[in-house]
Amino acid sequence: MLEVKNVSKYFGGLAAVSDVSFSVKNNEILGIIGPNGAGKTTLFNVINGFYKPSKGEIFLNGVSIGGKKPYQICQAGMARTFQIVKPLRRLSVFDNVVASAFLRAKSKQEAKQIAEEVLKFTELYEDRDTLSKGLPLGKRKRLEIARALATRPKLLLLDESFAGLNPAELDKSIEIIKKIKENGITIMIIEHHMKVIMSISDRIVVLTYGQKIAEGTPEEIRNNPEVVEAYLGGEG
Amino acid sequence: MVQLEVFLQTLVSGLLLGGLYALIGLGMTLIMGVMKIINLAHGELMMVAMYIAYWLFTLLGIDPYLAVFIASPALFILGVLIQKYLITPVIKVESILPENQVILTVGIGMVLASLATVFFKSDYRSTPVDYASVTWYLTDYWANSPIELSISLLWAVSFFFSIMITIAMWFFLSRTDIGKSIRATSQDSDAAILMGINVNRMRSLSFGLGAAIVAAAGCLFIPLYYLYPALGGQFTLIAFVITILGGLGSNVGAIIGGLVLGVFESMTSTYIGMGWAPVGRFSIFIAALIFLPGGIASLLHRRRFGK
Amino acid sequence: MKKYMPFITLGFFLIFPMLGVSTYVMHIFILLLMWTTIGMSWNLLSGYCGQVSFGHAAFFGIGAYTSGILYSKLSMSPWLGLPLSVFTVGILSFIIGLAVLRLRGPFFALATLASGEVFRVTAENMEWLTSGTLGIMLQQRLWVSKLPYYYIILSITVAVFLLMKYLLSTKLGYYFVAIREDQDAAESLGINTTLYKTIALIVSAVVTGIAGAFYMNYMGYIDPHIVFALHDISIITIMIVMVGGVATQWGPFIGAVIMVLLQEVVRSIPGLGAMHQAIFGGLLIFIIIFLPNGIVGDFKKIKRFFGLRSA
Numbered sequence: 113m114l115e116v117k118n119v120s121k122y123f124g125g126l127a128a129v130s131d132v133s134f135s136v137k138n139n140e141i142l143g144i145i146g147p148n149g150a151g152k153t154t155l156f157n158v159i160n161g162f163y164k165p166s167k168g169e170i171f172l173n174g175v176s177i178g179g180k181k182p183y184q185i186c187q188a189g190m191a192r193t194f195q196i197v198k199p200l201r202r203l204s205v206f207d208n209v210v211a212s213a214f215l216r217a218k219s220k221q222e223a224k225q226i227a228e229e230v231l232k233f234t235e236l237y238e239d240r241d242t243l244s245k246g247l248p249l250g251k252r253k254r255l256e257i258a259r260a261l262a263t264r265p266k267l268l269l270l271d272e273s274f275a276g277l278n279p280a281e282l283d284k285s286i287e288i289i290k291k292i293k294e295n296g297i298t299i300m301i302i303e304h305h306m307k308v309i310m311s312i313s314d315r316i317v318v319l320t321y322g323q324k325i326a327e328g329t330p331e332e333i334r335n336n337p338e339v340v341e342a343y344l345g346g347e348g
Numbered sequence: 349m350v351q352l353e354v355f356l357q358t359l360v361s362g363l364l365l366g367g368l369y370a371l372i373g374l375g376m377t378l379i380m381g382v383m384k385i386i387n388l389a390h391g392e393l394m395m396v397a398m399y400i401a402y403w404l405f406t407l408l409g410i411d412p413y414l415a416v417f418i419a420s421p422a423l424f425i426l427g428v429l430i431q432k433y434l435i436t437p438v439i440k441v442e443s444i445l446p447e448n449q450v451i452l453t454v455g456i457g458m459v460l461a462s463l464a465t466v467f468f469k470s471d472y473r474s475t476p477v478d479y480a481s482v483t484w485y486l487t488d489y490w491a492n493s494p495i496e497l498s499i500s501l502l503w504a505v506s507f508f509f510s511i512m513i514t515i516a517m518w519f520f521l522s523r524t525d526i527g528k529s530i531r532a533t534s535q536d537s538d539a540a541i542l543m544g545i546n547v548n549r550m551r552s553l554s555f556g557l558g559a560a561i562v563a564a565a566g567c568l569f570i571p572l573y574y575l576y577p578a579l580g581g582q583f584t585l586i587a588f589v590i591t592i593l594g595g596l597g598s599n600v601g602a603i604i605g606g607l608v609l610g611v612f613e614s615m616t617s618t619y620i621g622m623g624w625a626p627v628g629r630f631s632i633f634i635a636a637l638i639f640l641p642g643g644i645a646s647l648l649h650r651r652r653f654g655k
Numbered sequence: 656m657k658k659y660m661p662f663i664t665l666g667f668f669l670i671f672p673m674l675g676v677s678t679y680v681m682h683i684f685i686l687l688l689m690w691t692t693i694g695m696s697w698n699l700l701s702g703y704c705g706q707v708s709f710g711h712a713a714f715f716g717i718g719a720y721t722s723g724i725l726y727s728k729l730s731m732s733p734w735l736g737l738p739l740s741v742f743t744v745g746i747l748s749f750i751i752g753l754a755v756l757r758l759r760g761p762f763f764a765l766a767t768l769a770s771g772e773v774f775r776v777t778a779e780n781m782e783w784l785t786s787g788t789l790g791i792m793l794q795q796r797l798w799v800s801k802l803p804y805y806y807i808i809l810s811i812t813v814a815v816f817l818l819m820k821y822l823l824s825t826k827l828g829y830y831f832v833a834i835r836e837d838q839d840a841a842e843s844l845g846i847n848t849t850l851y852k853t854i855a856l857i858v859s860a861v862v863t864g865i866a867g868a869f870y871m872n873y874m875g876y877i878d879p880h881i882v883f884a885l886h887d888i889s890i891i892t893i894m895i896v897m898v899g900g901v902a903t904q905w906g907p908f909i910g911a912v913i914m915v916l917l918q919e920v921v922r923s924i925p926g927l928g929a930m931h932q933a934i935f936g937g938l939l940i941f942i943i944i945f946l947p948n949g950i951v952g953d954f955k956k957i958k959r960f961f962g963l964r965s966a
Contacts (some may be wrong), residue, residue, distance in 0.1 A: 160843060194843075200836035202444065211829040215845040220825065276910035314966050385760050434940060443947035444835075445902045450761050451897065452943045454709075454890060456888040458936030466929045581885065585772065588765055626776045630769040634754055637766055 113138050113267055113298045114159070114190075119168035119178075121151075121158050121322075130322045131168070136267065141289070141299045143330075145306075145314030147342075151322035152302045153195055156271055159300075160192045161185040169174040172267065186213065191260035192269035195302070197252045201242035202286050205255060206231065206240035213262040226262055234258040234288055250281035257288065261297075268292065270301040284310060310334065318342070353495040358618040359498060359611060362488070366610020367507040368568055372583060373590030373602035374514060375561035380596055381534035382554035385435070385449045389457035390562055396460055397423050397563030398570045399468060405475040405570075412475050413509065416567040420560040426550045427559025430456060435555070436548070457580060461506030464577035472574040480571065494538070506568040513564050514603060521599065530554050569595075585626075589633040595645025603645045608632075664908075668809055672802055675741075676804060681801040685873065687915045688808045689866050692815050692870065694895040695908025699819055700901035701893075704855040705835025706756070710767030712888035713751065713774045714860040717744050718867025719882040721792035724784060726871075736868035742965035744864030745857055752856045756849060759838065768885070775883030790878025797872070804873050809871065815862055820904065822858070831855055832902075886932065894935060898942050900949030909950050 114136040121129040129151040136142045144152050157163045159170055161182035170178040171325035177185050186192075200208050204340050209227040210220075231237040234254050239247065244255060260268055274285055282305075289312060293299060303309040309316065310330045318326040318333060321341045326333060333339055372394065379387045387393075400422060401415035410418075438452050445451075462618040482501035486493050521527035533540040541547050573579075590609055594601030609629065614629030636643060668688075672681065693711065701707045721743045722736025755766040778785045785791070798804065822828055831839040831850045842848050871877050882888065891914065899910025917938070921931045946953040 162839070162843075181847075182839075182842040183845050183847045186843060191845075192843055194840065198840035200833050200840065202836060203832060207829065207832075211833045211846075212844040213839075214826045214829060223826070259840075259844060304720045386765060394747030434944070438946050438947075441944065441947045443943075444952075445701065445705065445707055447764055448943050448947060450764055451893060452709075452940060454893075455936040455939035455943065457931045458886065458890070458939070462930060462934075462936065466933070515866055585769070589769075592762070592765070621780070623776065625778045627773055627780070630773045630776075633769050634766060634773075637758055637762060638754055 113173060114300070115171040116155075116159065117169045117171070119155075119158060119170060121163055122166045123152055127322050128347065129158060129319075131321070132322070132324045133168075134317050134327055136300055137202065137315075139293065139296055139298050140314040141293055141301060141312055144300065144302045144317040145304075145309060145316060145333075146319035150319040152319055154322075156192060156269055156302065158223045159185075160269060166183060171225065176262035185261055186265075189264075189266035191263045191267075193253075193256035193260050193273055194272055195271040195275070197249075199247070199252055199255055200242070201245035203244060204241050205236055205244050205247065205258075208244050208255060209258050209262045212259045212340045215262075216264045220253055226264075230262045233261065233291070235284065250277050250285075253277065254285065254288070257285075257292075261292070265297060267298045267300065270299060270303075272302055272304065274303055274305050279318060282308070286335040301303070326335050350508040353497070354618065357497055358614050360499065362611030362614030363607060364499070364503045364507045364610070365614060366607035367510045368565060368606075369586060369590055369610045370606025371513060371565040371568070371605040372562055373557040373594060373606045374517060374599060376587040376591045377596070377599060378517075378530075378554050378561065379558035379593065380591055381423075381598075382530060383435070383551055385453070386588060386591075387508045387555075387558070387578075388450060388453040388584050389430075389460060390558075390587045391585070392460040393423055393427065393559045394562045394566040394569075395464060395575070395577065396426065396582050397566035398575045398619035399464060400563075401567045401570045402475055402575055404471055405477075411477065412567050412570045413505065415570075416509070416564045419563045419567050423563035424556040424560040426470070427556040430559075431552045433588035436551075438617065447554035456472040457584065461577050461580055467520035468577060470576060470578070472576050474574050475570050477571055480513075490615045502571045506572060509568050510565070513561065517561065518599065526553070530557075566603060586629065589629055591643075592633060593636045593640075593643055595643025598643065598645030598648075600648060601643050608644070659734035665813065672805055673730045678801050680829035681805055683915060683919060685801065685805055685808055687867060687911050688805075688812045689873075690891075690895055690911035690915055691908045692808070692812045692866045693863050693892050694899065694911050695812075695815050695819050696859040696866075697892045698896050698902065698907050699822070699831070699862075700855045702896055702906070703823060703835060704831040704852060706852055706855065707760075707764045707893075708767040708859070709764045709854075709861050709885075709889050709893070710751075710769070710771030711859075711892045712885060713749060713767070713771040714744050714863040715870070715888050716746055716771075716774055716778065716877075716879070716882035718864030718869075719871040719877045720778065720785060720791075720867075721864070722868040722871035723877050726793060727786065727791045728784065732797075733868075733872050734797070736871060737865055740864040740868040741861050743822055744861050744867075748857050748860030748864075749853065751860075752853045756852045756856065757846060768889070771883060771889055772843075775879050778879035785879070788878055788880070790876060790881070791871070793875040794871075796875045804869075808869055811865060818862075827851065827854065858941075859874060891935075893940055894942075896949070897939065900951030900953070903921075903949065903951040906949050906951045913950070 117133050119129060119132050120127060132155065146152055158165050161180050164179045169176055172188055172190055175188065177188060200211060206227055209230055210223050213223040213226035217226055232242055234257055236251060236254055236258055239251060245301060247255060257273060274282055277285060285306060289299065313330055315328060316330055316333045317324055318339050326336045326339045355582065375391050376387060397419040400419040401412045404410040404415045404418060405412055434452060434456065435449065438449055479501055484499050486497040521531055529545045529549050530553065532543065532545055532548050537547050590602055590605040593609060594605030611626045612628055612632050617625045640646065669796030697708060697711055718740040722733040725731045725736050725739065726733040751770050754768065755763055758766050779788050830846050833846060834848050834851060838848055853879040867882060895910035895914050896907055898913055899908065921927050921934055946956065
């Protein structure tokens with residue numbers, strides 16, 4: 113699905129991401145973990161096209177996407193959410209999703225249909241007429257997912273979609289993500305919440321200081337001494 | 349040889365003009381850095397200061413250069429009042445277009461310019477100081493000089509004061525506690541709050557200071573220019589061209605930007621035609637926006653990090 | 656009731672000239688319609704798409720000069736300027752867009768302001784084409800009566816109103832608002848923001864350009880200071896929409912009514928003329944502080960203020 117090859121990103125001489133390689137397989141959930149400032153969001157921004165990689169190459173289904181613009185990458189089948197949610201604030205929840213559904217829809221009618229489906233899927237249908245700036249955080253995070261899904265992605269990048277949720281919302285989001293996977297969509301997810309990421313990921317990549325230090329199943333990561341020292345160590 | 353002479357004379361005039369521009373840009377950049385807004389009433393504030401200097405000269409015979417000490421404090425107060433009672437309320441208001449604040453300063457500028465027309469009519473005014481015609485010629489000092497250059501006393505004095513005020517500002521911002529607080533607010537207002545800095549006070553203060561600096565620039569300009577109510581608009585444009593050229597919120601950038609713009613305008617007038625100077629001004633502005641988005645400051649920055 | 660408002664308004668404007676009004680009132684109505692058109696065009700680019708332009712005078716002026724130059728240099732009918740300005744303004748606004756649309760927020764605003772000024776100074780200096788500050792004058796206007804001008808500008812206004820209504824109901828409308836609300840989010844949702852901003856700019860510019868070409872035909876005289884004016888065109892355009900209501904369908908119309916009437920009132924009271932910028936500036940400050948979404952956008956607030964809130 114996605115192949116990241118020796119990707120580096122420098123900001124004024126500082127390497128935010130350096131020489132990272134990994135691949136995401138079809139229909140798996142790949143977790144990305146690492147302490148704050150490890151370069152996870154930067155990596156997303158590079159993959160998603162907000163930043164041009166300073167070095168290295170990225171392939172989506174065999175097609176090079178390194179240096180392409182975000183909208184082109186989205187059209188190619190990759191959608192993302194933002195850690196700091198970016199709803200279209202003065203639009204209703206429904207219109208937020210309609211706006212992104214237009215990417216695949218041939219008519220307004222179809223866009224509305226997609227939006228309805230997606231909102232039901234993410235359990236936001238009840239809130240469809242609320243202005244998105246008035247939503248509580250948990251629902252705003254789900255709106256991010258709904259909007260991304262409306263672009264009918266093959267690969268979904270989730271940037272901390274669980275941060276700040278209460279336990280009930282957390283369960284709902286986990287359930288939704290599992291359902292997304294069942295629908296055949298591949299997911300790459302950045303997450304701080306250890307329990308969540310260990311339980312839902314098929315494989316995990318660990319970043320510290322912009323470098324990949326480990327990759328493997330949750331079991332392998334949990335038992336990797338380097339990871340434990342660099343990251344899990346402090347938290348026990 | 350004549351060509352070289354013309355070129356050098358143009359360069360010198362450009363630098364002198366640029367020194368004054370730098371001061372205008374410095375006031376603007378201070379406001380922009382701290383407030384994160386573009387003050388499109390900047391030139392109008394300068395115009396107000398010039399009227400103060402004009403009336404002080406005409407009614408009381410006070411030299412325009414001394415008027416700095418009255419006009420600057422007066423504009424400081426005006427700036428603080430504008431910030432406190434007009435701009436602060438708008439920052440809190442939720443609106444569709446965040447550019448509301450910029451549009452607000454346009455409104456302030458319109459009011460100031462129009463009131464000046466009402467009170468002082470559209471007449472062109474000047475302050476004919478008795479040393480206005482003094483000019484220094486290079487050949488007076490170096491008789492065998494192959495080329496001739498001249499500098500008018502007024503321009504030289506204005507340039508000199510402009511440099512002095514710039515240095516004083518730099519000293520204030522980098523060496524004093526208040527100056528450091530202003531710079532901290534400009535870099536990261538959230539962090540500044542955590543450090544216990546009264547950010548609102550710093551905002552008022554910097555708007556006031558920005559107004560005071562441009563007031564000083566006005567007093568330095570008035571012996572050289574005609575004064576009329578609509579004069580502000582032109583200088584507002586000049587101020588933001590300098591700020592963009594220099595890099596937002598960068599003081600050094602504003603100074604270099606001012607000098608560059610002065611020379612550039614002077615060159616356009618000499619080599620393309622008087623009327624084209626504003627086109628040159630905006631071409632350099634748009635070129636800077638496109639090719640040098642961070643302004644001159646980004647060049648300096650890049651060099652410092654060797655990248 | 657609300658549903659029939661457009662028809663009632665249109666009906667009123669259609670029969671209005673038959674009420675035997677003076678040419679002065681006709682003149683006011685022509686200006687009102689022209690400003691409504693310009694306001695709607697600005698509203699598309701700035702209100703809906705969020706790209707605040709301080710330079711609509713550039714497009715107005717290019718449209719006006721397209722007409723004027725056709726007449727003065729090519730001895731053709733200045734009315735041809737209306738269709739032709741679609742191309743001249745379209746092409747020039749595309750070029751301006753290449754330069755300014757990569758900028759965001761206030762920088763875009765300032766860059767458009769600068770481009771307006773560039774065109775003014777260029778028109779002043781390119782005397783062989785524009786006759787410089789002398790301007791261009793039509794020897795005689797096509798009609799003496801105001802009536803044909805009135806119906807021409809009325810049809811333009813109605814056409815633009817319908818065009819805006821249509822555009823905003825399509826994908827374009829959603830994309831414009833998405834760009835206004837969050838450009839990064841829009842881009843990551845597959846929206847080619849540069850392309851759609853360019854579309855918004857060109858449509859907006861062309862509409863304003865047609866209004867400019869109309870102005871040349873109607874007024875019979877232009878010069879760079881009139882048609883490329885920063886305050887009297889670009890800023891007034893912004894004010895009309897701000898006063899009426901940003902990103903509302905009727906905002907530009909309401910705003911134009913208020914601004915044109917205010918302008919005439921101020922002009923008619925002796926001694927107030929010099930104050931008109933101060934009054935406009937004061938109104939602008941008032942609106943931004945107290946009614947940031949304009950009269951239409953903040954209508955509820957106004958009703959509440961007068962204690963008229965109906966449950």
